[in-house]
Amino acid sequence: MFDSIIDPTVGxxxxxxxxxxxxxxxxxxxxxxxxxxxxxxxxxxxxFLNEVGRLLGERYGVQTVLARKKADITATxxxxxxxxLCAGCDIVVVGVGDCGSCSASAVADGILLEQAxxxxxxxxxxxxxxxxDAMADLRGAPGYRYVTTPHPVxxxxxxxxxxxxxxxxxxxxxxxxxxxxxxx
Amino acid sequence: xxxPVTDPAGQAKAAIEYxxxxxxxxxxxxxxxxxxxxDACLAMTARGGAxxxxxxxxxxxxxxxxxxxxxxxxxxxxxxxxxxxxxxxDAVNLExxxxxxWQSTSGPAxxxxxxxxxxxxxxxxxxxxxxxxxxRANATIARAIGLIxxxxxxxxxxxxxxxxxxxxxxxxxxxxxxxxxxxxxPFAAVGGVPAGTDAVSAMLIRTCEYVDNxxxxxxxxxxxxxxxxxxxxxAYVGGAHSSGGLVLGPEHAQLLAGAGYSRAGVQQWxxxxxxxxxxxxxxxxxxxxxxxxxxxxxxxxxxxPSAAAIPIxxxxxxxxxxxxxxxxFGWAPWSGRSVPVAWSQACRDAQRRDDGEVxx
Numbered sequence: 001m002f003d004s005i006i007d008p009t010v011g012x013x014x015x016x017x018x019x020x021x022x023x024x025x026x027x028x029x030x031x032x033x034x035x036x037x038x039x040x041x042x043x044x045x046x047x048f049l050n051e052v053g054r055l056l057g058e059r060y061g062v063q064t065v066l067a068r069k070k071a072d073i074t075a076t077x078x079x080x081x082x083x084x085l086c087a088g089c090d091i092v093v094v095g096v097g098d099c100g101s102c103s104a105s106a107v108a109d110g111i112l113l114e115q116a117x118x119x120x121x122x123x124x125x126x127x128x129x130x131x132x133d134a135m136a137d138l139r140g141a142p143g144y145r146y147v148t149t150p151h152p153v154x155x156x157x158x159x160x161x162x163x164x165x166x167x168x169x170x171x172x173x174x175x176x177x178x179x180x181x182x183x184x
Numbered sequence: 185x186x187x188p189v190t191d192p193a194g195q196a197k198a199a200i201e202y203x204x205x206x207x208x209x210x211x212x213x214x215x216x217x218x219x220x221x222x223d224a225c226l227a228m229t230a231r232g233g234a235x236x237x238x239x240x241x242x243x244x245x246x247x248x249x250x251x252x253x254x255x256x257x258x259x260x261x262x263x264x265x266x267x268x269x270x271x272x273x274d275a276v277n278l279e280x281x282x283x284x285x286w287q288s289t290s291g292p293a294x295x296x297x298x299x300x301x302x303x304x305x306x307x308x309x310x311x312x313x314x315x316x317x318x319x320r321a322n323a324t325i326a327r328a329i330g331l332i333x334x335x336x337x338x339x340x341x342x343x344x345x346x347x348x349x350x351x352x353x354x355x356x357x358x359x360x361x362x363x364x365x366x367x368x369x370p371f372a373a374v375g376g377v378p379a380g381t382d383a384v385s386a387m388l389i390r391t392c393e394y395v396d397n398x399x400x401x402x403x404x405x406x407x408x409x410x411x412x413x414x415x416x417x418x419a420y421v422g423g424a425h426s427s428g429g430l431v432l433g434p435e436h437a438q439l440l441a442g443a444g445y446s447r448a449g450v451q452q453w454x455x456x457x458x459x460x461x462x463x464x465x466x467x468x469x470x471x472x473x474x475x476x477x478x479x480x481x482x483x484x485x486x487x488x489p490s491a492a493a494i495p496i497x498x499x500x501x502x503x504x505x506x507x508x509x510x511x512x513f514g515w516a517p518w519s520g521r522s523v524p525v526a527w528s529q530a531c532r533d534a535q536r537r538d539d540g541e542v543x544x
Contacts, residue, residue: 005218007206008254011245072283
């Protein structure tokens with residue numbers, strides 16, 4: 001009846017959004033693997049990831065080889081940064097998504113790394129599950145799993161950050177080793 | 185063959201519901217857009233329908249001029265408003281903070297400022313009740329920007345848009361500058377477009393707060409009142425000062441100009457006086473930010489980044505001495521660039537005829 005009404009959402013695509021994502025195969029064990037850390041500039045993101053790196057080393061035998069920080073919380077990491085991580089690492093931890101833009105872009109980074117064949121785990125605060133999931137859908141990876149930590153992270157003390165990293169470390173190791181699949 | 189419409193009001197309501205069902209509205213009813221409506225908009229602008237006016241790689245969406253036109257129609261714009269919508273969109277996109285704005289927890293609003301004869305031609309309010317509502321051009325031009333973001337980028341509240349609270353009037357702030365009662369050059373002239381030219385400027389803001397001061401004839405007393413609001417702790421996020429601007433009511437503007445202040449003079453006064461003691465910031469838990477912004481130590485902390493980064497324009501009625509402080513989003517001051525309205529040749533010819541420059 002209303003076929004003549006224009007759909008205002010139809011426009012040309014931008015960038016290189018994938019059709020269907022296949023996640024990277026998981027290793028059986030993290031022991032001896034080279035870990036990359038991709039932080040954003042939100043307060044406590046870097047200390048959080050550093051502690052994750054330390055714990056993965058201490059408890060799972062990972063060696064941290066590369067830590068990168070992206071300056072733009074809205075966009076995905078620069079291609080060179082992603083290339084460096086893919087070239088030098090076997091697994092990558094991304095985070096911390098604790099705002100509207102950076103939660104979504106952290107998930108996008110994780111999916112880009114997966115597509116390049118590197119298992120990645122993204123950390124977001126639980127307040128931003130909706131935007132994280134929306135980005136996963138947009139990126140052709142509906143059901144993409146990530147690790148949540150209670151919101152907020154930005155106001156934590158150094159001890160608080162360490163506690164949070166410790167609480168998340170089991171989930172992080174699990175997502176990096178269990179074979180993962182996306183929603184059908 | 186067209187089917188005769190026996191229940192036009194019912195049909196109109198059904199068409200509006202159709203748009204709701206598709207998730208195309210901002211909560212208020214929209215005007216369903218057809219190709220003929222879009223074509224009418226495109227006839228007003230010098231720009232082509234296929235031109236891409238916005239692109240967000242990280243969400244994989246681009247927006248064309250024609251798509252913007254459909255959304256402008258839906259917002260309630262007349263075709264002749266559309267070139268102003270395009271200029272407003274471009275002006276918003278000049279803002280350094282725009283890339284993160286639509287998904288941000290801050291939920292900022294475009295503050296759109298129109299200068300030039302177009303204000304009179306389209307009935308863009310620049311006097312009483314300028315912040316609205318009540319004026320179709322002001323209300324629908326601002327709303328069009330919101331629908332373009334929602335429908336063009338697919339950024340919707342509680343999905344990719346993560347505004348914590350948002351703010352009153354997010355998609356409704358379009359002001360004509362009251363050039364006739366302003367003692368200074370038009371705001372767009374500050375932005376590089378000569379006076380007398382149709383132009384749009386835009387900022388992204390997080391709120392507006394009034395300063396009511398009808399009690400004094402002292403310019404410095406009024407300035408001190410503005411500086412107090414500009415120096416408010418809550419607006420300070422850390423990371424590179426906060427930012428603030430003024431929509432002066434004509435009475436305040438004329439009081440300041442009468443005391444010899446230029447726009448730049450007002451900016452300098454406010455920058456110098458909008459300061460807080462670092463102890464105030466520390467007491468509010470923001471001492472760490474302030475130390476990062478301006479070094480540790482005692483003494484006054486400038487709450488604004490620079491004199492030039494305090495945008496000042498004039499709007500409203502000359503019936504009471506009040507003004508509005510607004511707070512730009514994301515540390516970044518105004519881009520400082522205004523955008524001329526790109527009318528089609530046919531529109532320019534018609535405007536010249538209306539102005540009596542060429543015989544009818």
